[in-house]
Amino acid sequence: MDLRRLRYFVAVAEARSVGKAAERLRMAQPPLSVQIRKLEGEIGAPLFRRGTRGMDLTEAGQALLARASEALALAADGAEAARAVASGRRGRLSVGYMFVLANAVLPRLIPELRRSIPGVDLDFAELSASTREGRLLDRSVTVALCMPAIHHPEIQVARVGAQAFMLAMPIRSPLARLGAVPMAKLQGRPLIALPWPDHDPASSAVAALLRRHQIVMPIASRVETVHSAMSLVLAGEGLAILPACAQLGAPRGIVFRPLRDATDSIDIAVCWRRDSQSPLIRTFLKCAEKVVAPL
Amino acid sequence: MDLRRLRYFVAVAEARSVGKAAERLRMAQPPLSVQIRKLEGEIGAPLFRRGTRGMDLTEAGQALLARASEALALAADGAEAARAVASGRRGRLSVGYMFVLANAVLPRLIPELRRSIPGVDLDFAELSASTREGRLLDRSVTVALCMPAIHHPEIQVARVGAQAFMLAMPIRSPLARLGAVPMAKLQGRPLIALPWPDHDPASSAVAALLRRHQIVMPIASRVETVHSAMSLVLAGEGLAILPACAQLGAPRGIVFRPLRDATDSIDIAVCWRRDSQSPLIRTFLKCAEKVVAPL
DNA sequence: CATTGGCATACCGAAAACATATGGGTTGAC
DNA sequence: GTCAACCCATATGTTTTCGGTATGCCAATG
The missing domain is CATH 3.40.190.10 (Periplasmic binding protein-like II)
Known part of the structure; x- marks a missing residue:
């Protein structure tokens, strides 16, 4: 059961004539006639009534025609869908x-x-x-x-893109009164650290930032997410150095302040x-x- | 876009391997590989990711697979439907x-x-x-x-089959009192004739019946249908010689009687x-x- | 480093399809 | 009634395509 045969079959059924269909298919009439007969052989029954004025579908032919045109459309649609997916349109x-x-x-x-x-x-x-x-x-x-x-x-x-590091602290923290927090003020304060491994630029960026300013912050906790960090900050467990965008998800009671003299950032x-x-x-x-x- | 290629494509997609699919299709692996690549060329995009462990559909391939298997099913169903119609099952x-x-x-x-x-x-x-x-x-x-x-x-x-001719008459007709009507009693009575052409066996059968018994019945009316004939009989316009089965549709007031000595019948x-x-x-x-x- | 498993490529023989030429049957015109 | 036109079927040679065998390439594995 070949799709080409079905295509030929549909063409002949629509043109009601082998000759006309051959013309429309840009091929000679005899091979088309042969293909139709082969299809009939495959099905095991005549699909057309041959008259002197052309071809006419039998009942069996009508039954086939409906599904054949659907199958053709589906195949074409499948190819088109694949192309659309490959090109990113769908x-x-x-x-x-x-x-x-x-x-x-x-x-x-x-x-x-x-x-x-x-x-x-x-x-x-x-x-x-x-x-x-x-x-x-x-x-x-x-x-x-x-x-x-x-x-x-x-x-x-x-x-x-990138986000600058900011200091996250409880709103009641004395540091919150400053517009920007000097790095020196962090000395010795407990830090809520994220669990990013040391070779990871984020953690190393925070570590490098502190090291560069010769600041030591003892690690109070290591947490999994930025949100957990903010929760612990709110609970007074320590401070956190977080990307600026974390502000948008910060709970009430947490404030962010820029770090003076620190232009470090973390990549998006x-x-x-x-x-x-x-x-x-x-x-x-x-x-x-x-x-x-x-x- | 060939249905065979789609069949191969579906086989490879299901087996997730050219080799396995080739085995299932009872063919060698290289030609199957070639057909898949030709299909990809036709579509213009890769349909499989080639890994070291076999083949895996790309998104485009998945898009094609859905319609391709539908198209295959439709084509098979079409052939089956045509065969069913040709064989008289549907x-x-x-x-x-x-x-x-x-x-x-x-x-x-x-x-x-x-x-x-x-x-x-x-x-x-x-x-x-x-x-x-x-x-x-x-x-x-x-x-x-x-x-x-x-x-x-x-x-x-x-x-x-065949139906015997019977005489249709109003229930008030004196002939209705007889169990079977002798042909001789019809002599000279008006006949409600059906318009069947003379070369038609029905009309000729009635004519031959009358001729054989040397009966002459003047034609009172020619009507189109058996029902019209019965209406006119009921109206008293004449008698009708009708197939026995017409009784079942006869209006009240019409009775049928067999014709004695007449075994003539009309074919079904x-x-x-x-x-x-x-x-x-x-x-x-x-x-x-x-x-x-x-x- | 050799071996294995899986797909791709090369080449050849076989099968299928297409084109050209032609036959046969029916319709319609003169 | 004959002839031309039309349309489908058949026959034959050429071209395209397909499938099989042999082999290459690459990666994973031990």
């Missing part, structure tokens, strides 16, 4: 994001994405520091909006599998750059 | 019938047909003496249940286009024979 894009960025980025990123790739279904998944690599590698997310960037040989990274990055050839990644990257730049 | 049968036979035959014929060919849609159309040939020739009915049979070179006829026939190759005709004929025989 498809699905799984976006992973770290929760620190959710409040600052998603409200502007999502409308931008919907405008850029209206035919694409989007779905979003929150990533944690410990799962984000795995989710990219097993392709359960296609792109990840990360802070800080992922370092992995299989994963490609594009920096789309888009990450994806190096071997992923989805054209949506480039579009996503453009959107992310556009949306993150003003921050 | 399809449509348009049955024409003349109204004289409706009361006597249809109530038993229709259930019999539905039992014999449950997958076939039936539709029924009443035929008149003047349209029945045309309806068969233009295929708007496939078979016709006729009385009398049709004579036409393109139309094939199978006799399935199934008629169809000689070139119609529908297998349903044979089944229909069997049903009609079975149902008409006891009459």
Whole structure:
């Protein structure tokens, strides 16, 4: 059962004539006649009544015609759908994001994405520091909006922006009265640290920042997320040095202050599998750059 | 876009491996690999990710897979449907019938047909003496249940039964008191004749019957249908010689009596286009024979 | 470093399809 | 009634495509 035969069959059925159909198919009449007879042989029954004025579908032919044209349309549609997905006009894009960025980025990123790739279904998944690599590698997310960037040989990274470090403290803290906190004021105060491993730029950036100013802050706790850090800060366990965007998700009672003399920042990055050839990644990257730049 | 390629594609997608799929398709691995690449060339995008452990669908491939398997199923279903129609397991049968036979035959014929060919849609159309040939020739009915049979070179006829002629008269007629009416009693009485042409066996049968008994009945009226004949008989315009089955549709006030010494009858026939190759005709004929025989 | 497993490529023989030429049957015109 | 026109079917040669065998390439594995 060949699709070409079905195409020929439909053409002959519509033209009600082998000759006319052959003309429309840009081929000679005899081979078309042969193909029709082969199809009839395959089916095991005549599909046309041959008259002196052309061909006319039998009942069996009518039964076949309906499904044959549907099958043709489906095949064409399948090819078109595959092309559309390959070109990025349609498809699905799984976006992973770290929760620190959710409040600052998603409200502007999502409308931008919907405008850029209206035919694409989007779905979003929150990533944690410990799962984000795995989710990219097993392709359960296609792109990840990360802070800080992922370092992995299989994963490609594009920096789309950065956030300055700020000091998070309880509103009742004496430091909160200052417009900007001098680094020297941090000396000896307990620090709520994030669990990012030492080779990771975020943790090393905070560590380097302190080291550069010759500040020592004892680590009061190590927590999993920026939100936990803020909870402990609110509880008076210590201070935290966090990216500025964390302010947007901060609970009441926490205030952020810039660190005077500290221009250090942490990158916002888009990450994806190096071997992923989805054209949506480039579009996503453009959107992310556009949306993150003003921050 | 060839259906074979789609079949191969689906096989590879399901087996997630060219080698396994080739085995299942009873062919060698290299040509299958070539076909897949040709399909990818046709689509213009890779459909599989080639890993060291086999093949894995890309998004584009997934988009194609859904429609490709549907298209395959539709094509197979189309072929099957055509075969089913050709073999008479499914399809449509348009049955024409003349109204004289409706009361006597249809109530038993229709259930019999539905039992014999449950997958076939039936539709029924009443035929008149003047349209029945045309309806068969233009295929708007496939078979016709006729009385009398049709004579036409393109139309094939199978006799399935016969009905004796009876005399139809008003219940108040003096003849109605007889159990059977001797032919001699008809001499000179007015006859309500049907318009069947002279070469037609029905009319000629009545004419021959009268001629054989040397009876002359002046023609009071010529009417189109058996029912009209009975109306005129009821109105006292004359007598009618009608097939026995017409009794079932006779209005109150009409009685039928057998004609003594007259064994003449008129055929009940199934008629169809000689070139119609529908297998349903044979089944229909069997049903009609079975149902008409006891009459 | 060799071996294994899996896909891709090269080449050849076989099968299928297409084009040209032609036959046969029916319709319609003169 | 004959002839021309029309349309589908058949026959034959050429070209395209497909499938099989042999082999190469690459990565993972031990």
